[in-house]
Amino acid sequence: xNPIGVNIQSLKRFFTLYKLAEMGATRRTIKVSTxxxxxxxxxxxxxxxxxxxxLEEKGWIKRNITREGCLTKIxxxxxxxxxxxxSGLQMILEAKYPPSIILEGILFSGLGEGAYYVTRDGYRKxxxxxxxxxxxxxxLNLKLTTxxxxxxxxxxxxxxxxxxRGFKNESRTFGHVKCYPAIINNxxxxxxxxxxxxxxxxxxxxxxxxxxxxNMLKLKDGNKVKVEILTLP
Amino acid sequence: xNPIGVNIQSLKRFFTLYKLAEMGATRRTIKVSTxxxxxxxxxxxxxxxxxxxxLEEKGWIKRNITREGCLTKIxxxxxxxxxxxxSGLQMILEAKYPPSIILEGILFSGLGEGAYYVTRDGYRKxxxxxxxxxxxxxxLNLKLTTxxxxxxxxxxxxxxxxxxRGFKNESRTFGHVKCYPAIINNxxxxxxxxxxxxxxxxxxxxxxxxxxxxNMLKLKDGNKVKVEILTLP
DNA sequence: ATTACTACTCACCGAGTAA
DNA sequence: TTTACTCGGTGAGTAGTAA
Numbered sequence: 001x002n003p004i005g006v007n008i009q010s011l012k013r014f015f016t017l018y019k020l021a022e023m024g025a026t027r028r029t030i031k032v033s034t035x036x037x038x039x040x041x042x043x044x045x046x047x048x049x050x051x052x053x054x055l056e057e058k059g060w061i062k063r064n065i066t067r068e069g070c071l072t073k074i075x076x077x078x079x080x081x082x083x084x085x086x087s088g089l090q091m092i093l094e095a096k097y098p099p100s101i102i103l104e105g106i107l108f109s110g111l112g113e114g115a116y117y118v119t120r121d122g123y124r125k126x127x128x129x130x131x132x133x134x135x136x137x138x139x140l141n142l143k144l145t146t147x148x149x150x151x152x153x154x155x156x157x158x159x160x161x162x163x164x165r166g167f168k169n170e171s172r173t174f175g176h177v178k179c180y181p182a183i184i185n186n187x188x189x190x191x192x193x194x195x196x197x198x199x200x201x202x203x204x205x206x207x208x209x210x211x212x213x214x215n216m217l218k219l220k221d222g223n224k225v226k227v228e229i230l231t232l233p
Numbered sequence: 234x235n236p237i238g239v240n241i242q243s244l245k246r247f248f249t250l251y252k253l254a255e256m257g258a259t260r261r262t263i264k265v266s267t268x269x270x271x272x273x274x275x276x277x278x279x280x281x282x283x284x285x286x287x288l289e290e291k292g293w294i295k296r297n298i299t300r301e302g303c304l305t306k307i308x309x310x311x312x313x314x315x316x317x318x319x320s321g322l323q324m325i326l327e328a329k330y331p332p333s334i335i336l337e338g339i340l341f342s343g344l345g346e347g348a349y350y351v352t353r354d355g356y357r358k359x360x361x362x363x364x365x366x367x368x369x370x371x372x373l374n375l376k377l378t379t380x381x382x383x384x385x386x387x388x389x390x391x392x393x394x395x396x397x398r399g400f401k402n403e404s405r406t407f408g409h410v411k412c413y414p415a416i417i418n419n420x421x422x423x424x425x426x427x428x429x430x431x432x433x434x435x436x437x438x439x440x441x442x443x444x445x446x447x448n449m450l451k452l453k454d455g456n457k458v459k460v461e462i463l464t465l466p
Numbered sequence: 467a468t469t470a471c472t473a474c475t476c477a478c479c480g481a482g483t484a485a
Numbered sequence: 486t487t488t489a490c491t492c493g494g495t496g497a498g499t500a501g502t503a504a
Contacts, residue, residue, distance in 0.1 A: 011244045012478085022321070024331025028388065031335070031381050034488065044480045049489055067487055071381060079326075086326055088255065089319040093312075098257025102264070148264050148304060155261065245497080267469065277499050282470055300468055 010058075014081065016041050016051040017060055017074065021082055025061070025074045033069035097159055097231040103149050105142025105205050107214075107223045114139030118208060122167035122174055130162050131179060131191050133210035139193065140184075140207040140214070142225050150203050156180065160232045161194065183228040184209060185217050192229055243291075247314065249274050249284040250293055250307065254315055258294070258307045266302035330392055330464040336382050338375025338438050340447075340456045347372030351441055355400035355407055363395050364412060364424050366443035372426065373417075373440040373447070375458050383436050389413065393465045394427065416461040417442060418450050425462055 019040045023030050038048035052070060055061045060078030064071040074082075091099070115138040117123060128134050144150050161178035168174070178194035190209030207227060213219060252273045256263050271281035285303060288294045293311030297304040307315075324332070348371040350356060361367050377383050394411035401407070411427035423442030440460060446452060 011248055015244055018321070018325075021325045022332070024334065026325060027331050028334075028385070029381075030331075031379075033486095046480055046489075047478085050479085053489080065488065066379075066381075068379060068381075069487075082322060083326060086319070086322040088251070089315060089322065092251075092254045092259060093316060093319055098260050098263075099255070101257065101261075146264075146299075146301060148262075148299075148301075152261070266467095279470075279500080280498055283498085286470080298469065302468070 010054075013051050013054050013058070014085075016048070017055055017078055017081065020055075020061065020072060020074060021079075025072055026079050026082070029064075029071050029073040031066075031069045032072050036069070099231060101152055101156065101229045101231070103142075103144065103152060103205060103227045103229065104146075104224055105144045105149065105227070107219050107221055107225050108141050108143050109221055110139065110141040110206075112138075114141070114206060114208075117174070120169075120174060122169065123164060123177065126164045127179075127191075127208070130164065131181065133189070135190075135208040136210060136212050138212070140209075140219075140225070142205040142207065142227065144203045144205060153205065154202060156194075156229065162191070162232070180229045181232075182207065182230060184213060185226050186228070188213060188216055192227060243287075246284050246287050246291070247318075249281070250288055250311055250314065253288075253294065253305060254307060254312075258305055259312050259315070262297075262304050262306040264299075264302045265305050269302070332464060334385055334389065334462045334464070336375075336377065336385055336438060336460045336462065337379075337457055338377045338382065338460070340452050340458050341374050341376050341454055343372065343374040343439075345371075347374070347439060347441075350407070353402075353407060355402065356397060356410065359397045360412075360424075360441070363397065364414065366422070368423075368441040369443060369445050371445070373442070373452075373458070375438040375440065375460065377436045377438060386438065387435065389425075389427075389462065395424070395465070413462045414465075415440065415463060417446060418459050419461070421446060421449055425460060 016037070019037070020030070020032070023032060023040070025032075034049040034052065035045045037052070038045045041048060041051070043051075052061065052063065052072070055078070056063055058077075060075060060081060062073050062075055118127075118135050118139060119137045124134070144153060159180070161180055164177040164179060166174050166176040179191045180194070182190055182192045184190050184207060188209050188211065190207055190213070193206045193208060205227060207213065207225075209216070217225075219225065249270070252270070253263070253265070256265065256273070258265075267282040267285065268278045270285070271278045274281060274284070276284075285294065285296065285305070288311070289296055291310075293308060293314060295306050295308055351360075351368050351372060352370045357367065377386060392413070394413055397410040397412060399407050399409040412424045413427070415423055415425045417423050417440060421442050421444065423440055423446070426439045426441060438460060440446065440458075442449075450458075452458065
């Protein structure tokens with residue numbers, strides 16, 4: 001769950017682990033006195049000693065205490081902690097897009113058009129194939145109320161999306177649709193639709209999901225709904 | 234000096250910065266309530282609020298406080314903090330060798346052979362060219378006393394070294410020598426020699442430097458001397 | 467609903483010190 | 486020399502609450 005794998009309480013021990021790694025303790029057994037380590041972490045000898053004890057208790061380091069200092073090595077488990085932080089930072093600093101975007105809107109009843117489009121076979125087959133679920137026949141309409149939400153929605157345009165191809169049947173043409181996988185109210189996996197939105201204006205979000213969201217999440221018109229849009233890798 | 238650029242006291246704020254980055258605040262202005270942030274960092278709403286205030290005071294984030302939460306973005310300075318940690322971890326986890334190795338030995342007087350070898354022009358020119366200094370005519374002999382130091386010295390064999398070619402003159406042949414740049418007693422830049430060591434056994438270290446180390450560092454036989462060997466990039 | 471102030475609590479740090 | 490214990494002070498976190 002926590003990409004660092006460290007809670008806020010044990011951060012200082014983690015910092016000490018980092019400092020040991022800086023001295024090469026990930027690769028070799030290093031000799032380090034508590035006094036020397038204390039200077040490196042900017043704390044007292046006693047604190048360094050306690051940190052070493054606690055790191056050993058956590059299984060992040062192995063020690064052999066001698067008269068001249070501790071022969072210390074970071075364990076695989078300790079290295080794994082550092083790697084978690086490293087890959088977390090890699091994600092943050094090198095990913096092209098943020099991991100997710102959260103929007104909130106107020107639920108309202110639409111004209112029922114959503115159900116018509118979603119159930120067209122030309123769309124439906126692609127939803128199943130590309131989103132991994134068969135959408136409930138109907139869309140959830142959310143009205144965005146804050147400037148922040150509308151601005152954020154507009155930023156979504158440049159993000160990579162799941163593309164649903166347009167198609168023709170005997171009577172008419174159906175346009176291209178962009179989808180963004182999303183989690184609704186922290187619970188249900190679904191998707192936000194982009195093209196259908198043009199029926200309304202840019203301050204409305206249309207959401208589909210495999211289930212009837214109004215029942216599933218006990219929603220009524222006027223409720224605030226949270227949508228976490230997941231960016232694609 | 235400090236690769237993290239964070240002292241041990243402000244670590245928790247740094248953790249909060251990391252969590253904000255995880256939510257995408259390095260790339261976009263995100264809306265985050267202190268309550269939501271509190272849950273992410275595993276602390277109370279009040280603590281989250283204080284952390285945001287302190288991060289803003291440090292200039293690591295910019296905020297606009299609204300009724301629905303804070304519109305928060307990490308500043309360039311804040312991103313730089315995260316990058317420092319990232320490159321520190323990169324160094325630690327992806328470098329082939331530890332950054333430095335510390336050995337300690339007891340100073341003793343040799344037979345004066347060191348001076349003879351060090352002053353041979355075939356060696357001396359290479360020292361100047363490859364180590365960047367003209368060695369004082371003489372070597373400092375250190376006796377390693379602990380098993381740890383001897384083991385560590387033996388590990389050095391596989392590290393990349395500065396190679397000093399062997400050569401011939403009219404009377405005899407001088408062998409190949411490996412050097413490791415080093416810092417003696419945290420103060421003087423010099424180097425540890427590898428081939429000359431064979432005159433003694435594997436528990437002796439020979440050190441050269443541009444100055445007369447016995448004077449420079451006020452050393453006498455029997456003193457403990459610290460040598461920090463720097464690995465090459 | 468928010469943010470953030472004021473108190474108070476407690477955990478962490480470090481001085482003293484033993485082994 | 487070391488490591489690491491006890492113990493007391495302090496600074497960081499939380500509860501209550503105002504705005």
